[in-house]
Amino acid sequence: MKKISTLTLLVVFAFTAVAFRIQDPAQKLPAVDVKTLDGKTVNSSTFANDGKPMIISFWAMWCAPCKKELNAIADVYADWQAETGVKLIAISIDDARNSPKVKPYTESMSWEYEVYLDENQDLKRALNVNMVPHTFVLNGKGEIVYQSTAYVEGGEKHLLEVVRKVAKGEKPE
Amino acid sequence: MNKFFVVLAGACLLGGGIQAQSPNMGQISGNFQIDSRYLFPDTLINAPNVPEKSVLNGWGQLNYVNGKFSAGVRYEAFMNPTPDIDPRYKGQGFPYRFASYKGEQLEIRLGNCYDQFGSGLIFRAYEDRGLVWDNSIDGFQARFTPRKGIYLKGIWGKQRAFWTQSAGIVRGFDGEININEALDSLTKNWDARIILGGSFVSRYQIDQDPTYELPVNVGTWAARANIMWKRFSLYAEYGYKINDPQDGFKINNKYVYKPGQALYLSATYSQKGLGVILSAKHIDNFSFRSDRTATGTAMFINYLPALTKQHTYILAAYYPYATQANGEVGAQAEVTYKIKKGTKLGGKYGTNVQFNYSVAHALDTTSLNDTVRLMGYTTKMGRWGDSLFFQDINIEINRKINQKLKLNLVYTFLRYNKNVIEGKANYPIIDAHTAVVDVIWKINDKFTLRSDAEHMFVTTSDDNYFTHNTHGNVVDFGHWVALTEELTIGEHWYVAVMDQYNYGNYESIRRIHYINGQVGYMRNTTRIVVGYGKQRAGIFCVGGVCRFVPASNGFTLSITSAF
Structure with missing residues (x-):
């Protein structure tokens, strides 16, 4: 019986989640401190890109698909910036085991x-x-308009489509 | 309890309704995850009989933010827990809730708090859902920035221990000064950037031991410096712990009163195309827990990650290392190099090469053979003993062949001391050679196939072992081969089949194919994965914490979502 009530709760929770999704409130970035690779403290609410779109990508040194995605985008990033003005912010969630490796890795990968x-x-x-x-993906007003939790090979092309639409002020999907 | 759920669900919907009308009422967000399994017993692979047949781990979190104020709750259900996690998680409820205020200079948080001081050498409270790990501190937390570049933090409370709280009270303070930020006019023209920090953490726990006199307050402190100059960076942190006799570290079944110390050093060099990191650590009696009677991997206050490469391929990750908090000396070197594109060696798109070497040994100790208020041994900083705990030499090459093909090659040779790392006896040092070929083939705009073939050859350089070993010349479970085929279909679907074949097992009936199939659907923030098959026993690690995952056979369903 207890198990059923747990499942019910989880189902209610899932529906609530869907309900929120439908309303699609303009979610903005929270105000949380992160650190630069030089040890400076920066508040995430100050992330900005002059009214142009931003990509915020969470990754880790131990995450192979994350590195594949960010390396694939790195090859074409200059083209993306020229076309859409987009800025990519990569947030490493690595802890002390791997965080010292982030700077040497990201710089060596250019x-x-x-x-x-x-x-x-x-x-x-x-x-x-x-x-x-x-x-x-955030629009020029800093509102989160698109999210994705997986990288498939070539997925950066789809991301570029999204960024193009967002740059024009259209809905991404 | 049920009433509470109704109120909570009502509050969610009400919150949603209000939010739709007026954005000034704040913002609700959250996430949701379930991992459920339907399990069959399988004696051949030692998959235990799970009487409840179906098991479930679930999490649901709600966060509310309104300007400087935020609050959140997390519901967790382990009904019953999957057999791979600590059975003490059995149950359900709200083990996590908080309210916080974050102003320009001051941030205050009540309830469950997460934080870390420095690299975590004496304090780190965090959640890792992959490991089902949560050692949040339930109490007060404050962060104060009196002026730019000066950061003060404090935390005070009791640590979560499954569905209760551990016996000790944890109190910690940390200060950090970023010299360049704090004195920006003075340091404007400096090439160097300097950050200094220090922390103090203490645990209070009453002493009810009938024979021993145990310290009720155990204090630890740590000091750190991070100096960056041009392309170089140096990080050093030293920690000291007063005598802290604990169940997790006894010599001849007796408490050890020796104080602990730890030193962690890391130096990096980086430029376009090249990254180098060298690191070293000395850990001596440095397990610090919120309850001195805790053993295993529970109730750690500090965080001592392994200085090794974190492998992502299944067989390369077969023998992972975890820091031996009671004593070890370790070192690591890693070089990442990008061979330029358009060169003969680099090819049209360039080639990435990463080399990594890591090693860990026992401390070099001299036993004191004392019997009262045991100090146990003496050791010298940085000197390592003869006993090898772990060693890994590996190289990874990553190359894009053309628009359709990408290739990743890994070779790793590791040496693994199973007796120390897994607490076993009579194993020789295991030598494992693993080769991985990972090919990504973009068939067309819709289909991509990833094929990953791995082989692990397991042996030992201890010839003596083979003459005394009843398993013939097989070491541990012997050789393995693994093959993964993963087909992605468009943006939203994938199908994967994986076979791990233990062809080198010493018992011919246990030379088994562990075949596993998965279908996954991903859209926006939602991911649904259904799987069926056999899972081999193994050790699963994230960061510095590892857990043993028993073999299993059955169906899996996992759903994650965020909103």
């Missing part, structure tokens, strides 16, 4: 992104990131 460390996972929690990769 990522031109803004990279931040979320070692205490405050931003990850505030944005309800369950697992990585988890990618957000």
